[in-house]
Amino acid sequence: MSGVTSINLVENALLVSIQDDVTDTEIVALQETLSNRIAKERVKGVILDISSLEIVDTFVGRVIAQLAGISRLLAAETYVVGMRPAVAVTLVELGMYLPDIRTALSLTHALSQLRRA
Amino acid sequence: MPDPEGTSGRAAIAEITLATSRDVVAARQAVARILKERGLSVMRITRFVTAVSEIARNAIVHGGGGQISIYLDTRKEYLRVECRDEGPGIEDVTLAMTEGYTTAGGLGRGLGGAKRLSHGFEVRSAPGKGTTVSMSVKL
Numbered sequence: 001m002s003g004v005t006s007i008n009l010v011e012n013a014l015l016v017s018i019q020d021d022v023t024d025t026e027i028v029a030l031q032e033t034l035s036n037r038i039a040k041e042r043v044k045g046v047i048l049d050i051s052s053l054e055i056v057d058t059f060v061g062r063v064i065a066q067l068a069g070i071s072r073l074l075a076a077e078t079y080v081v082g083m084r085p086a087v088a089v090t091l092v093e094l095g096m097y098l099p100d101i102r103t104a105l106s107l108t109h110a111l112s113q114l115r116r117a
Numbered sequence: 118m119p120d121p122e123g124t125s126g127r128a129a130i131a132e133i134t135l136a137t138s139r140d141v142v143a144a145r146q147a148v149a150r151i152l153k154e155r156g157l158s159v160m161r162i163t164r165f166v167t168a169v170s171e172i173a174r175n176a177i178v179h180g181g182g183g184q185i186s187i188y189l190d191t192r193k194e195y196l197r198v199e200c201r202d203e204g205p206g207i208e209d210v211t212l213a214m215t216e217g218y219t220t221a222g223g224l225g226r227g228l229g230g231a232k233r234l235s236h237g238f239e240v241r242s243a244p245g246k247g248t249t250v251s252m253s254v255k256l
Contacts, residue, residue, distance in 0.1 A: 021142050025137075054163065055166050055167045086163035089160060090167050094167070094233075
């Protein structure tokens with residue numbers, strides 16, 4: 001796992017910041033690292049901060065959807081925060097609606113939802 | 118290959134070799150930088166760069182690596198990105214462009230999606246002859 005993606009414990013959630021120059025190999029490695037940490041730290045949520053991502057293509061979109069699926073099986077909810085408007089428009093054009101993912105406009109919003117969970 | 122954007126015979130303004138997933142990042146960053154310099158809107162940059170990312174990855178995953186060349190037409194109205202690989206090629210290009218069609222276990226949205234996100238889009242391929250994808254965006 002390279003240093004381009006960080007995972008930090010914030011309250012009862014793991015905050016994952018994905019950097020724009022993340023490669024396919026690294027984001028796949030993130031799945032494994034993250035699933036181990038969810039189980040070990042027994043968090044209620046995973047917050048994926050994608051505000052650095054200038055684009056999300058079908059591969060990265062699929063990995064994000066899988067991350068949400070894995071988290072759910074490990075009893076944690078996934079929130080995606082910081083999606084850029086142009087990224088949202090492009091994902092919908094690609095037919096990727098990411099139905100199982102909760103989105104929040106900010107980290108504060110995601111954390112407040114997790115506190116109520 | 119037809120050349121509606123008038124870039125044939127022009128020298129590429131940038132070339133990127135595609136071998137690893139790191140090179141896909143380099144390719145999309147190079148295209149994004151050129152489009153930003155040309156003053157395109159964030160929305161149009163995002164759409165086209167996403168298309169480039171899909172096609173560059175295809176060249177690595179299906180084509181065993183490849184080469185990207187970036188061209189500007191004479192009147193500087195279009196940016197054209199050509200992605201070539203020497204892989205097994207596509208037997209039926211029309212079928213491969215169909216929504217939901219996949220050979221690699223993906224969602225089958227890559228090729229058709231990339232077409233939708235580009236102004237001009239062309240695939241030239243034959244079994245054993247590799248694949249060349251040409252995509253362009255209006256500046």
